[in-house]
Amino acid sequence: MGQAPRTIIDKLWDAHAVTTREDGQTLLWIDRHYLHEGSFHAFDQVDRRRARVARPDLTFAIADHYVPTRGRAGGIANLEIARMLAQLEGNTLRHGIRLVGLDDPRQGIVHVALPELGLTLPGLTIVCGDSHTSTHGAFGAYAFGIGASEVAHVLMTQTLWQKRPARLQVRVDGVLPPGVCAKDIALTLIARIGADGARGHAVEYAGSTIRGLSMDGRMTLCNLSIESGGRLGLVAPDATTFAWLAGRSSAPRGDVFDRAVEDWLSLASDADAAFDRDVVLDAADIVPTVTWGVSPEHAAPIDAVVPDPAAIADPARAAVVADALAYMDLRPGQRLRGIRVDRVFIGSCTNSRIEDLRAAAAVLAGRRAVVPGLVSPGSSAVKRQAEEEGLDRIFVDAGLEWADSGCSMCVGMNGDLVPPGERCASTTNRNFKGRQGQGSRTHLMSPAMVAAAAVTGHLTDMRELLAGRH
């Protein structure tokens, strides 16, 4: 008697269930716990109970949210920021947790740098006090963001009580048109199902288009799962995953790696496994997409126009759109292509990996940006690789600033801010009001689209700038 068919989500869940209570809550074992500077509230809770960290060997800290991206070698001038980093150092040292600190050659954004070390593997449960932890689902891991009280719980027990999520499969089949990338898939999906469209669900991305994505592309796609409200997003591991992982310092080696690959191959949804919901996209229909409003669901193809609240029947929705347009200083019916920008930002855990930088550089090569901009690679390793490939020269020659790695202008905690009222074309993940700084206006898009906006000074279909280049 075979087992009932299961989705990859169920397989991962079942493999980590320690015990299930009568009320349905399951105690999940956590394989990896990632920390950053924001963990201080959780450490305060641990200390208040005079508790120990249960498994420091499975806990890894990295400095990213507050780290300076400029003039780093000269020390940290801002005392409050220095205090945030010292606090992380103190907390991790006291509890015997390994820290990748500011000066470490492996430093970077948690969701870029820790996969590079081979810490993120298929079949693991991974948590971090950060909503974009879904990124690690790209490897076929069950990875989700948690709040400070849950961080404290994991620190003290290496487990977490969870309710089994509903399952959503997003299938994308076919070939993406030239210049269209994972960011466009994600923004198209979010615009289609809404910023809360996947709420309460764990998402599997499947289909031939997804299989064709590189690990960098898969990480971008899974990263944005939270922007449609998904608990997590993942892709079943395959040869692309295994090749990426082989040889990384914390990944299994030799026989253990072979054994792992054998196990990982079974991490796929059974052919007849049922999902609670299905969404299907056709790759051929996806085009370069940008946001116009203050939620990632406010996204549209670059050749569309800004929506008109007067044309929206539902008054609550019309009010939301009118409010967004007022904040963004846009007119109903205005063409997206042509909206002027004041600056650009290339970075964040969404789009700061080597392929992202290559895509932006391909547009910028031999051109000048007409607006200022900042490029912050996702990790020090990405930075070194980009410099080996000469990408830094392309950015600098174009007039953009080439900085160190960190969260930077994604959230502005380190002081990299978009000034009030300014409009920024950004490769990040949130166009929320004030996200990049008080009064900042953010348009989300892919790295190549940001590069195109830098060159023209307005939102642009980057395919026009690539025409004839390849």
Add this chain to the structure above:
Amino acid sequence: MQPFRTLEAPACALARANVDTDQLIPARFMKRSRAQGYGPVLLHDLRFGPNGEARPDSPLDRPDRPMPGVIVARRNFGCGSSREAAVYALLDYGIRCAVAPSFGDIFASNAVKNGLLPAQVSEAEAEALLASDWVLDGRPVVVDLAAQTLTAGNRVVTFAIDPVWKTQLLNGWDEIDLTLAQADAIARFTAADALARPWAAPADAGGGTA
């Protein structure tokens, strides 16, 4: 954790959808320790202008209204980042219950862990509350968690909440104690798991990744 049973307090109406956690507490305030109190920075940029002046259209700090203990908003309240500080800001301001048609998952979970009730109502009921004179006049509404009702004058609204969260809020349970009581089950799990998944431990544990 402080149990939540009933609450009688004025409500404030925040007629906005997708009130994300960046709005609930802007990132620049997140360096604060909890001891400093997060109430003054709740919804900071909706309350105060660029020079710290009170905004005339602020939903909070109305001199003509009593302090609210309930907040009513449109869909997807608390979406966005996992920052638990968004919940601290609400609590430190005095708000113990958020009412909306839907909530960001992580926000709702953070809320329950801190004794703040996320009460889910239909879109129509949220709109009715947002427009209700009773709410707008700052008269007290009554929240009864056991009955899952919110009463504003003669309007009685039923709200939904996950049954597990309901029990947790009613009891004020400490999850850590519950988990520590499972120590044997955890030990059995890890022993079996080490054999089943020999590759799951970091290859250079205790070594290279320091």
